[in-house]
Amino acid sequence: MLPLNVMTLPLNVSIERIVEESPLVRTFFFSHSFENMEPGQFVMVWIRGVDEVPMGLSRKNSITVQKVGEATSKLFELKEGDSFGLRGPFGKGFSLPAAGEKVLVIAGGVGAAPLSPYAEAAGDAGADVQTVLGARSAGDLLFEDRFSAVGALDVSTDDGSKGTKGFVTDVLRKLDVSAFDRIAVCGPEIMMVSVFRLLQEKDVLEKAEFSLHRYFKCGIGVCGACCIDPSGLRVCKDGPVFSGVQLLGSELGKYARDASGRRVKI
Amino acid sequence: MLPLNVMTLPLNVSIERIVEESPLVRTFFFSHSFENMEPGQFVMVWIRGVDEVPMGLSRKNSITVQKVGEATSKLFELKEGDSFGLRGPFGKGFSLPAAGEKVLVIAGGVGAAPLSPYAEAAGDAGADVQTVLGARSAGDLLFEDRFSAVGALDVSTDDGSKGTKGFVTDVLRKLDVSAFDRIAVCGPEIMMVSVFRLLQEKDVLEKAEFSLHRYFKCGIGVCGACCIDPSGLRVCKDGPVFSGVQLLGSELGKYARDASGRRVKI
Amino acid sequence: MYTLTGLELKNPTLLAAGVLGTTGASLCRVAREGGAGAVVTKSIGPVPKTGHPNPSMVRLDCGFLNAMGLPNPSYPAFLQELELAKKDAGVPVIASIFGGNPGEFAEVAEGLLPEKPDAFELNVSCPHAEGYGAAVGSNPCLVEAVTAAVKDVVDVPVWVKLTPNVSDITAIGNAAEAGGADAVVAINTVKGMAIDIESGYPVLGNRSGGLSGKAVKPVAVKCVYDLYTALEIPVIGVGGVSSWEDAVEMMMAGAAAVQVGSAVYDRMDVFSEIGAGIEAFLQRKGYSDVKKIIGLAHEMV
Amino acid sequence: MYTLTGLELKNPTLLAAGVLGTTGASLCRVAREGGAGAVVTKSIGPVPKTGHPNPSMVRLDCGFLNAMGLPNPSYPAFLQELELAKKDAGVPVIASIFGGNPGEFAEVAEGLLPEKPDAFELNVSCPHAEGYGAAVGSNPCLVEAVTAAVKDVVDVPVWVKLTPNVSDITAIGNAAEAGGADAVVAINTVKGMAIDIESGYPVLGNRSGGLSGKAVKPVAVKCVYDLYTALEIPVIGVGGVSSWEDAVEMMMAGAAAVQVGSAVYDRMDVFSEIGAGIEAFLQRKGYSDVKKIIGLAHEMV
Numbered sequence A, B: 001m002l003p004l005n006v007m008t009l010p011l012n013v014s015i016e017r018i019v020e021e022s023p024l025v026r027t028f029f030f031s032h033s034f035e036n037m038e039p040g041q042f043v044m045v046w047i048r049g050v051d052e053v054p055m056g057l058s059r060k061n062s063i064t065v066q067k068v069g070e071a072t073s074k075l076f077e078l079k080e081g082d083s084f085g086l087r088g089p090f091g092k093g094f095s096l097p098a099a100g101e102k103v104l105v106i107a108g109g110v111g112a113a114p115l116s117p118y119a120e121a122a123g124d125a126g127a128d129v130q131t132v133l134g135a136r137s138a139g140d141l142l143f144e145d146r147f148s149a150v151g152a153l154d155v156s157t158d159d160g161s162k163g164t165k166g167f168v169t170d171v172l173r174k175l176d177v178s179a180f181d182r183i184a185v186c187g188p189e190i191m192m193v194s195v196f197r198l199l200q201e202k203d204v205l206e207k208a209e210f211s212l213h214r215y216f217k218c219g220i221g222v223c224g225a226c227c228i229d230p231s232g233l234r235v236c237k238d239g240p241v242f243s244g245v246q247l248l249g250s251e252l253g254k255y256a257r258d259a260s261g262r263r264v265k266i
Numbered sequence C, D: 001m002y003t004l005t006g007l008e009l010k011n012p013t014l015l016a017a018g019v020l021g022t023t024g025a026s027l028c029r030v031a032r033e034g035g036a037g038a039v040v041t042k043s044i045g046p047v048p049k050t051g052h053p054n055p056s057m058v059r060l061d062c063g064f065l066n067a068m069g070l071p072n073p074s075y076p077a078f079l080q081e082l083e084l085a086k087k088d089a090g091v092p093v094i095a096s097i098f099g100g101n102p103g104e105f106a107e108v109a110e111g112l113l114p115e116k117p118d119a120f121e122l123n124v125s126c127p128h129a130e131g132y133g134a135a136v137g138s139n140p141c142l143v144e145a146v147t148a149a150v151k152d153v154v155d156v157p158v159w160v161k162l163t164p165n166v167s168d169i170t171a172i173g174n175a176a177e178a179g180g181a182d183a184v185v186a187i188n189t190v191k192g193m194a195i196d197i198e199s200g201y202p203v204l205g206n207r208s209g210g211l212s213g214k215a216v217k218p219v220a221v222k223c224v225y226d227l228y229t230a231l232e233i234p235v236i237g238v239g240g241v242s243s244w245e246d247a248v249e250m251m252m253a254g255a256a257a258v259q260v261g262s263a264v265y266d267r268m269d270v271f272s273e274i275g276a277g278i279e280a281f282l283q284r285k286g287y288s289d290v291k292k293i294i295g296l297a298h299e300m301v
């Protein structure tokens, strides 16, 4: 009997399949399915001998990883059949819509990872899902198929190689955001801040949820490494998904803390 | 919500009522009811600052105690409203009969304490219960009323002040013990040995169960203080109730171990 | 109101060092939303430290293991956090500090003085940071010297946080007292380790770390009990407290107040819950004052 | 077959000292019915001791607390139990012994020699017996002297059982090795205490005692890990082992074999269960020999 959650020592999982999503992004399907995960929740991925890092679940049994540094590079060296450790799922996910609700999903870069299962769950719940997906260029767009399978998809690329040239906000400006019941956002922090400002202007912040990234140490709400100002909310436990209202006047887009706790400008 | 069992730290109970059963025996009704106790199981009674000693449950919410030494004397100083600590119920009780079975209860002295709830439970189960109750003299006979309420009662006293003059074995010899489906025995070890021999002669040991007393330290089957020879069975966990067959060729009636583990003649 | 080394606390529960104590905002949250009577900061040192690689904390069946490695932004960078905590927490804020020698301890304490912490807690007891923590705290001479050095430069109460990883914690407690400590805090985590049997790797990034939570409560109760006998100054109890019953037990062993760390895992408001539980207990049992239960176990013979 | 300081074991699980080890019959039962690879007796001393008043052992949410107080009938009275154990256990029988000084240790060891124990385990680590146990075991010079004194009078393997209640267990381990020990056993219980809050009384008759079971496993794993690095002689791991996974973890930390104490609370046949679990694990992971996992964690970097 496999556990639904792994809240204590890391579970050993093996890599069942690796999918190259783009030059720097791969999806790792692993040998365990978190049947009760909420889209937006994360797992702590233990690359033994290196580090343990948070990753959103891109499916019940997959993470989708962008290679950025030591741990992710080491993960990219692993092959099918290799294994790593997993704890989770942790944190608070995106809130699911009721049937008939209109949901707007706004994903930038690897932010599409936790939003793809959300879009699918929202679709399954009978919501009307529309997605705005942004990336640097056409080859970096993640999960176009999964998003378009559940509803309308608008795409933006920085270089204009596909969809609107520019940022997700350039697409958003053309939409009537007030027509949506829920708005779910995840992406690089600068992208999320632009979206935040836009939604604030349009006065729809209370319908929006944002998934934040901060430096995680414990990942389970005890150490305090990931707390944000001025609320003191823990990104790992009270988040990573926060409502727009919770983030009003927050450090979002201004600074974050590094592993030592020092404030670092975004 | 009160716990059904207290397997960890002692539960604080207060004394609700004290009944003087005989000059040296008192029943203490306490403020907790062990609803799922099996007759024959015991509790560890913690007289704070003094000692913790095993006592059979004479009811779901009472123990019946003979004053013999330090802890029991201190218990006798307590008044209604005072409190002590309780852990349990521990160990294996007497096996209950099916409806229609014939049950013989043989109780000597304070051995009547764990046997009285057994006789009642057997009666409730629809068995045909008969009791042989022995004591030094009429005033020491325990729970005559409880035993006679569920079936026939034969009494013996050492001094002949009531019933047969002599020992329970003198009554037993007059009975056809082979007519019973189950025989439950508890009393001083010399009395139990006499009964054991008699039942062995009559070849009915496999129907008989005996509740043993040995020096208990942990009371939970770990320390090994209460083990009997040659089986190594723990009186506190594998017993205190053993079948006659388990006791064949055992140390019963020969010796017991004291608190240091030294063998002491019975 | 409870008084602890001159500080006024609304209840005798404090946030333990290193738990939710990295930012001023989270200290305020623990005080306001959590109901803590006082809060202790993350341990702050002379230079920025990122700490050990992850996993830095894992939950076990019984308790937690952690090896954070004293991550901290150093005292100059922490001043702004302390400022915020002092401004908004509404309860006393105790600065936990560490260093490798008496001079470093004094430097950090002086460095934080501008933001007026209500007391200092000297961490001489972290079991998993080379040259810091328990390396200092198992040496009575060094503990006395460190305590005296900080006492020299500050005029607020100085508490010394002790490690249980010694043969005789009272010897270290005595050294702290001799150095002028106003209280001791016991205990920091117990040295421990877990290994992932599928891979053979130690689970913590630092290989080993410190045990906290339920598993260590009996160890902490014993340390507090012994320190209460050995010392004149108050003992603050910490280790595995997660309910008012645990807090009462710790106080009966001799704790003047309790700190709560790992139990924030379960709920943030564990502090107000414990505070209310203690009050209700005192009332039910007819104790006129919390002082009646502090050290009570020593009288029950 | 596993070999441990020359003894042949059918599996690497041993009954820990002081648990079901008071009588020869119960030692035989643990070996035969429980499936232990070897059994260690209750610690036997120079004179009869009844031990501490009850409660002498209580179960906690996490683990157990005990303060038996080294009850034992003394070595002359224990000879008949040892005789029975040696005759019928069918596995090696190790005599655990204690004393207040090297002379007493040697006296007890010699006194038990007539019944030919397969090895001696020196208990220099009981945390709750005045003048015995940890009072000896936290002093390296005394540990070396005690070990040497017993080595002098016996020619079977001598193991030394260590206490975790010291700043540095490897210093004591080194002392045992220097004294000629053939193996060390780690760990004895961790000092601990529980208080009944309704009455204020410490729960144990001896007021405080030693923590065992699940709560101490991480502490034991860390001690074994450190001893494996520091010593040449084998380390036998004990503390909180209750499943084959725990045993494998202890072995990866460096244990050549494991002892199981408190877990007999759950079931007598925990030994054969662990033995079978280890075998199945080795097979599943393709390890040719149990030696492949002993100390494995040290290689995983």
Ligand SMILES: Cc1cc2nc3c(=O)[nH]c(=O)nc-3n(C[C@H](O)[C@H](O)[C@H](O)COP(=O)(O)OP(=O)(O)OC[C@H]3O[C@@H](n4cnc5c(N)ncnc54)[C@H](O)[C@@H]3O)c2cc1C
Pocket: A042, A051, A052, A053, A054, A055, A056, A057, A063, A064, A065, A066, A067, A068, A069, A070, A071, A072, A073, A110, A113, A114, A212, A213, A214, A215, A216, A217, A240, C054
């Ligand atoms: C809730 C959450 C969900 C995430 N989901 C995904 C995802 O689905 N896919 C994905 O590719 N990335 C995701 N990330 C980001 C991912 O954690 C980092 O990319 C990863 O930690 C980088 O590790 P590294 O060793 O390769 O990089 P490093 O060389 O260690 O550092 C590069 C950067 O990665 C970040 N980082 C490193 N360690 C941590 C840590 N312990 N906690 C948080 N950030 C860290 C820091 O910003 C750091 O500057 C998520 C982060 C969070 C907080």
Ligand SMILES: Cc1cc2nc3c(=O)[nH]c(=O)nc-3n(C[C@H](O)[C@H](O)[C@H](O)COP(=O)(O)OP(=O)(O)OC[C@H]3O[C@@H](n4cnc5c(N)ncnc54)[C@H](O)[C@@H]3O)c2cc1C
Pocket: B042, B051, B052, B053, B054, B055, B056, B057, B063, B064, B065, B066, B067, B068, B069, B070, B071, B072, B073, B110, B113, B114, B212, B213, B214, B215, B216, B217, B240, D054
């Ligand atoms: C399973 C079991 C059930 C029992 N049920 C009852 C009962 O229902 N009513 C009753 O009156 N008595 C019962 N006893 C006996 C009772 O435990 C002793 O009478 C009591 O422990 C005496 O304690 P003390 O301090 O007064 O005597 P002490 O002065 O300590 O010693 C007197 C004698 O009591 C016995 N005793 C003392 N301590 C213990 C101990 N820890 N474990 C076992 N025996 C001990 C010894 O035989 C000792 O020689 C039972 C014993 C056992 C083992």
Ligand SMILES: Cc1cc2nc3c(=O)[nH]c(=O)nc-3n(C[C@H](O)[C@H](O)[C@H](O)COP(=O)(O)O)c2cc1C
Pocket: A218, A222, A223, C016, C017, C018, C019, C042, C043, C057, C064, C066, C068, C070, C096, C123, C126, C161, C187, C188, C189, C211, C212, C213, C214, C216, C238, C239, C240, C241, C259, C260, C261, C262, C263
């Ligand atoms: C994640 C974590 C970080 C800690 N960091 C520190 C620290 O920086 N300084 C310190 O003195 N103690 C630190 N500790 C120890 C705690 O303050 C406390 O002494 C210990 O955890 C026992 O209490 P608990 O069981 O309530 O957690 C830390 C504990 C944990 C769990």
Ligand SMILES: Cc1cc2nc3c(=O)[nH]c(=O)nc-3n(C[C@H](O)[C@H](O)[C@H](O)COP(=O)(O)O)c2cc1C
Pocket: B218, B222, B223, D016, D017, D018, D019, D042, D043, D057, D064, D066, D068, D070, D096, D123, D126, D161, D187, D188, D189, D211, D212, D213, D214, D216, D238, D239, D240, D241, D259, D260, D261, D262, D263
């Ligand atoms: C009831 C009990 C009695 C013990 N008696 C002894 C003893 O006599 N000698 C000894 O060396 N260790 C003794 N110990 C310690 C155990 O042998 C073991 O080291 C400790 O309990 C940790 O192992 P565990 O968690 O498997 O119980 C005793 C432990 C218990 C629980």
Ligand code: FES
Pocket: A215, A216, A217, A218, A219, A220, A221, A222, A223, A224, A225, A226, A227, A234, A235, A236, A237
């Ligand atoms: S990472 Fe420790 S509280 Fe969030």
Ligand code: FES
Pocket: B215, B216, B217, B218, B219, B220, B221, B222, B223, B224, B225, B226, B227, B234, B235, B236, B237
């Ligand atoms: S009294 Fe400890 S095993 Fe029975």
